Amino acid sequence: MLPNTSNFITxxxxxxxxxxxxxxxxxxxxxxxxxxxxxxxxxPMWLSPNVVIKRLLLKIQQTHLNDAGLYKCNVVNGFGSIYAQFRVNII
Known part of the structure; x- marks a missing residue:
């Protein structure tokens, strides 16, 4: 399980x-x-219908100012764990 890109994305x-x-x-x-x-x-059970999580994908269908923040996906398997962070800025 290797990352395809850097683990911090803005x-x-x-x-x-x-x-x-x-x-x-x-x-x-x-x-x-x-x-x-x-x-x-x-x-996923408690998210608004505006936010969809499908395994390795998180989609916000219509962004609002309160969607800004630091998002993280943490992935674990039998070989260990890895994560990626996304700084989302709403402008």
Whole structure:
């Protein structure tokens, strides 16, 4: 499980537009993936319909100012763990 890019990515996005965050690891069925925002785990069961998590992808369909923050995908498998962080700025 190796990252495809740097583990810290900054994204600037206009308010009311969409953004996709792709966790930069090679997908595999044995991966355990947890997304968080500002160190709080994101539970797909409790997210607004505006936010979609599909394994290595987190998509915000229409951004708002309160969507800004530090997002993190933490990926674990039998070989260890790796994470990527995304600083999202809403402009």
């Amino acid at each position: 994204k600037d996005v206009n308010e009311n537009s969409s953004i996709e965050l792709h966790c930069p690891v090679t997908n595999s069925p044995d991966l355990s993936i947890q997304w968080s925002k500002n160190n709080e785990d994101l539970d």
